Amino acid sequence: MYQAFYGLREMPFSLTPNTEFMVRLPGHQECLNLLLVALEQGEGFIKISGEVGTGKTLLCRALLNSLDAERFQLAYVPNPCLTPEGLRRAVARELRLVEADSLGEIALLEAINQKLIELAHAGRSCVLLIDEAQALPDDTLEALRLLTNLETERSKLLQVVLFGQPELDDVLGQERFRQLRQRITFSYRLKQLEGEQIERYLNHRLSVAGYNGPALFERAALRLLAQGTRGVPRLINIVAHKALMVGFGKGQRRIPRSFVQRALDDTEGVQGPANAQPRWPWGVAAGLVVALTLWQAPALLNWLQPWLPTVANAEQGGGDESGQ
Template identity: 60%
Template sequence: MYLSFFGLGEKPFALTPNTAFLVRLAPYQACLNLLRVALGEGEGFIKVSGEVGTGKTLLCRALLNALSEDDGCWQVAWLPNPGLSPRDLRQALAHELRIADTEHLDDHSLLAALNQRLIELAAEGKRTVLLIDEAQALPPKTLEALRLLTNLETEHCKLLQVVLFGQPELDAVLEQAEFRQLRQRITFSYRLRPLDLADTRRYVEERLIHAGYRGEALFEAGALRRLVAGSGGIPRLINILAHKALMVAFGAGSRRVRASHVQRAVQDTEGARPFLRQGSASLGWSLAGAAALLTLLGLWPWLQGWLAQGGLLP
């Protein structure tokens, strides 16, 4: 709808986790660097956690691509839907490792086949890593089966490494006493944080450039501040709000996205967190209280100007 109007070749804020649009922000790059170092160590579990929409699946796919392109040193298995029974988990891993005709094997024979395949891969100089997305959905018995799989080893190294990508609920599960053995095997972990204003500015601008935009800054400073406030710095919500704000700006015939356009997008989006959703009454009381205090300090005129500049006051 708005692509040609803004000189874009494709949608810059689509929700599909497209690694071509991965912006190497400090938290993302730090996470990828940690993953590569941790995998290089060759032992145990690695855990990446973060709230819904913080980019875990995108990072999982970026790691998958990086390992797949790394001179054939890695055999990568990927499980995007981990709600599996222990047997289904072993069958899925066997499929990923290209082990044929395992459907009729009993559990002992299936585990033996997995062990043999992992030994073969190690003999070829390949390290095997299992990436599990949405790991908070792993049933307890499957988590224990996963731990037992990592017992497969030679005298020199583990035959299987596991990277868990999950929501904070995964941390709560692993804190349970029954998972203390697995918890002790998590040698590296990383918690993704929401984006701040500087991160959001770079995130928005680089995605626009990748989509073909070549003009001056498309989102005004006030629009970016409102984007952070409305999204809480969650990349998925930033994408939703930025996309809708572009639609609003296009409908208004504006060549730049303003705070008012983002505010319209925020009001139309479930899960967004604008000041307006706290209720105009609560905002009024907050400002009244601030006004009373800051008037005494002689700072109320300064605050009025700051709020107006950020689009928080008319």
């Protein structure tokens, strides 16, 4: 789309959780460091929470890439909407138990236990990462706790990291989960970005995407972007992408406040008066349509040709009526 216009190799603000674009901001780096240290120490349960769009999945992917595969056996469950049996079978598949789908429940649990013991004897720890953990059904969450009962005299056989939205705290706050709460030895709450962190975030992603030039976003544009998105990385990506689209459509590389305003007008979930009244439908796309029209003018005229005589006749008829 606009990569060549801005001198980019790839799209800088894609919503795909690509760890190459992860910005090592203090909060995210601190959280990653905590995870690495806690897992090295063999802690049982770790909980990472944060609002929608604050980078939990990206952090989960970064953790997967950071752990030593020789030291840790990793099991990743991205969709936790499972029954207790479904969770156990998902864990068994991640542990590469080829007979997982054919075993009965008791035999399956015994096979998981045996595999974990084998890993422990080989000096490896098993880490289960669960994304979107707030979606775990209550019975499945209890089954997860029972899985962590598997242990030797010296260490837990299974370590669990829960990544979830703040609703996860509400779930764990239930009386029935008091035993599980006591097993959470470390927890961390991801926060939104603030001030200069947003500018650093934008510049880092642009640089990774190949941009090498002066700052694209004006100061006033950055302030409005911070206000409208509340520092939520996912919203920052959406609005910044749309602002670049507007700049491309207008043939202007520098992004002023007005381009960010137009992007905010076209985006759900932003706050404040910036999103109160869109100036027109398809606001962000309008500038892009202008650029594409100039580029594809002959093809567009051919497409419009069937309607042109009708429009002309209508105008001519209107002129005759006014002449009367």
